[in-house]
Amino acid sequence: EAAPKKSGAASFKPDYDAVRKAVEDLLESNEDYDDGSYGPVLVRLAWHTSGTFDKNTNTGGSNGATMRFLPESNWGANAGLAVARDLLEPVKQKYPWISYSDLWTLAGATAIEAMGGPHIPWRPGRSDYAPQNFVALPDGRLPDGDKDAKHVRDIFYRMGFNDQEIVALCGAHTLGRCHDDRSGFVGPWTNAPTTFSNLYFVELTENKWHKKKWKGPLQYEDKSGQLMMLNTDMWLLWDKKFKPYVQQYAKDEEAFFKDFAAAFSKLLELGVPFPEGSAAASPTPNK
Ligand code: CCH
Numbered sequence: 001e002a003a004p005k006k007s008g009a010a011s012f013k014p015d016y017d018a019v020r021k022a023v024e025d026l027l028e029s030n031e032d033y034d035d036g037s038y039g040p041v042l043v044r045l046a047w048h049t050s051g052t053f054d055k056n057t058n059t060g061g062s063n064g065a066t067m068r069f070l071p072e073s074n075w076g077a078n079a080g081l082a083v084a085r086d087l088l089e090p091v092k093q094k095y096p097w098i099s100y101s102d103l104w105t106l107a108g109a110t111a112i113e114a115m116g117g118p119h120i121p122w123r124p125g126r127s128d129y130a131p132q133n134f135v136a137l138p139d140g141r142l143p144d145g146d147k148d149a150k151h152v153r154d155i156f157y158r159m160g161f162n163d164q165e166i167v168a169l170c171g172a173h174t175l176g177r178c179h180d181d182r183s184g185f186v187g188p189w190t191n192a193p194t195t196f197s198n199l200y201f202v203e204l205t206e207n208k209w210h211k212k213k214w215k216g217p218l219q220y221e222d223k224s225g226q227l228m229m230l231n232t233d234m235w236l237l238w239d240k241k242f243k244p245y246v247q248q249y250a251k252d253e254e255a256f257f258k259d260f261a262a263a264f265s266k267l268l269e270l271g272v273p274f275p276e277g278s279a280a281a282s283p284t285p286n287k
Helices: 016-027 039-050 081-094 100-114 149-159 163-174 199-206 231-238 243-251 253-269
Strands: none
Touching: 016 039, 016 081, 016 100, 039 081, 039 100, 039 163, 039 253, 081 100, 100 253, 149 163, 149 231, 163 199, 163 231, 163 243, 163 253, 199 231, 199 243, 231 243, 243 253
C-alpha cells in the first residue's frame, strides 16, 4: 500500500491555475486603460518575449525573460511593454516560485482564452537568467510594420514558422490597437479589439483599404478612418502564398482558432530547454 503523502516543502506543487486566475482578475481591472482590457498588451508581451528566437543560432526566445534588461527593454519594438511587465509584477510577488518567463507566456495564453479565443496549450519549464548571465541579443529580431512580405518571411522563417503559421499568428491583430506614443502608428484593426475572433481577416478581405494621408508612418485606413492596417498586414492579402490562408480564416473561424492555438503555443516554446520526454504541449486544458 502506498504511504500517505507527507506534507511540507517536498510535496510543494506550483498552482498554475492560481496564477491564471490572478492574471484574469487583472485583465479588466482598469476601465480607463485603452479599450478597458490589458489583454491585448499581455498577448503582445508574450509574443515579443518569444519572437526573438533564431533557429540557426538557437538564441533568443522566451526562456530567460531577457526583456527585463537593457538593451532589450528599450528596443523600439518593445515600447509600451513596460505596462504589461509592471502589471504582472504583483503576480510575481504573490507567486514568487514562477519564473518571469513562465509568467509572461502563461499570461498571454490566459489572456487569449479569457478574451474568447481557443485554448492555448502551455507548459512550465522556463527559467530566468541572472542579469550577469545573459548575452544581449541584437536589435532587429522583431518585425517592422511598414515593411513588406519578404521582411515578414525573413523574420518568421528565422523562428521556424511556415506561411500558414505566419498568417495564423498575425490574426492576433484582431486584438488591441496601435499607439502613436509607442510604435508611431494609430488605431485598432477591428471594432472588437478585446474579443479574440477572426474579424481581422474579415476586415482585411471585405473592407476597402487606402493609404492614410498624414504626416505619420505609412499605414492604411478604411473609409470611416477608424480602422487601420499596417503595411505588413496588407502584404498578407497581396502576397500570392499568404492570401489563401487569409481567405480561409475569414470564412472559417474554427480553422483559424485551431491553427492559431497550435502556432501560438509553438511560439511560446521556441528555444525553451524543456526536459527530454516531456510532452510537446499539455494535452488537457489548463483550466
Ligand atoms: Fe503585432 N503589432 N505585429 N503581432 N500586435 C502591434 C500591436 C499588437 C506587428 C506590428 C505591430 C504580431 C505580428 C506583428 C499584437 C500581437 C501580434 C503594433 C502596435 C505594431 C506596430 C504597437 C503599439 O503601438 O502599441 C508586425 C509588423 C507583425 C508581423 O509582421 C503577432 C505574431 C502577434 C501575436 C501572436 C497585439 C495583441 C497587439 C496589440 C497590442 C496593444 O497594446 O493593444
